[in-house]
Amino acid sequence: MHVLVHQQHPSLLDALYILQATHKHLFNALIRLGMLNLRWRIALTPVFFIFLFGNLIAQSLSFPRPSPKAMVSQRVGISDITIDYHRPATKGRTIWGDLVSYEAERPWRAGANENTTIAFTHDVRIEGQDLTKGTYGLFMIPGQENWTIIFSKDNTAWGSYSYDPQQDALRVEVQPSTAPFRESLQYEFTNATDTSVMVQLHWAKLKVGFEVSLDLHEIVFERFRNELKGQAVFDWRNWDQAAGYCAYNNVNLEEGLEWANRSISGGMGATPTLTNHFTKSQILEKMGRMDEAQAVLEAGFGYATMRELHRYGRYLIKKGRTKDAVAVFERNRARYPNDDFLTFAGLARGYEADGQLQKAAEYYEKAVENAPPNTRSFYVQKAQKLRNTNTKKKH
Amino acid sequence: MQTAPPQTFIYVLKLKPPFQNPESWDEATQKIATDHWQYFIDLKAKNQLVLAGRTAYPVDDKRIFGIAIIYASTQAIAEQIMHNDPAIVNHLMEAELHPFSIAVPL
Missing domain, CATH: 1.25.40 (Serine Threonine Protein Phosphatase 5, Tetratricopeptide repeat)
Structure with a gap:
């Protein structure tokens, strides 16, 4: 029976949760006070069972729900943001200020059915305010001009019936904006960069969002x-x-x-x-x-090893410090006089960068002899090109 | 939705021929190697990496190679992890993926 109630009339199941939350304590108190004898307890057991386990029975069976479950996730840098929610549809109803009241006693669950949750794998900043990593219940207090977004440490509640402000981890104020009509509520991520993203709720003709940065x-x-x-x-x-x-x-x-x-x-x-x-x-x-x-x-x-000196020389060339680079390559040659490739290649690169093209060509030619076979043509071409440049200059 | 249990894969990395020449290593190459290392740290933090390392030979030693042992639910995901490695993306190394079975864990 509860399955049917859940499937067709989710609001009744919501009501059961209220009863469960309120009457469970009342019955427990009555038992403790000895005001319910054994006969009454036996008689009431099925009622408790339904109140307490109705939801479990309903949730263990996967029937289509009027507000289907959805999950969206976005990576920002190396951190993940995941929103778990249900997607209610407008079905011709007026949503803002009516179905979702601007004057409700409790915050809105920002979705349907169970708590909408938002999870962060790392500490983040919401609209510039710190929030520790974890999974939060997401609630909202809608308004004509301003909305309050609430991140609650309680992330397992049904809807917002048991919402407790004491569990608030953070509240931020944001402004909604008008948007193209969307039949079913949807969360989306926009303006993603390596360090920030906008989380947007979009339903009917309204969008509201907050920036997550890290x-x-x-x-x-x-x-x-x-x-x-x-x-x-x-x-x-x-x-x-x-x-x-x-x-x-x-x-x-x-x-x-x-x-x-x-x-x-x-x-x-x-x-x-x-x-x-x-x-x-x-x-x-x-x-x-x-x-x-x-x-x-x-x-x-x-x-320094020969390879390290060579790499440092190339770093200096990249920085435009060509004289320093030549000095490093010369130092490398002096330290490793028996080397037959790398120090020659270094000197060639250094002289080339420093505009000493004749000397550069000479050292490229020396490097060719013992260059790794699959790279030899590179040094041959370099030498030829520099020789040609020199010849053209002379003419 | 049920996700498949994790399987173990190994990818074996080799320097592409031009980079087996120490002369080819400049600042840009070094940056790719650093990104490659950071990528492994990132995978480890997400419990997708068992271990990674390389033989301690210089780049021009023909025996040089590296390995990464990874967890993935499918071969396709393992391939994706391998292809996203900055050393592969930036053509510094080439790699081959194999299903792998750990006999004695760390």
């Missing part, structure tokens, strides 16, 4: 901190990657500096390299500690 970097750091407690702790590269993220994005520099230090020394797996000294110097530079940055970089050269 600190993407903070989420990334939380994950780094977590990972750097596990096995990743034993490899200097992981500490360096985390520090490099801070340097690259110019954020969380204090902690980034700690990570860079940890990569260089002071723990299992720490290994001093030019790479992690370079990362540390970048962080110090971003902090405005230029002299320290230079000293750290100089110290790093003491540990």
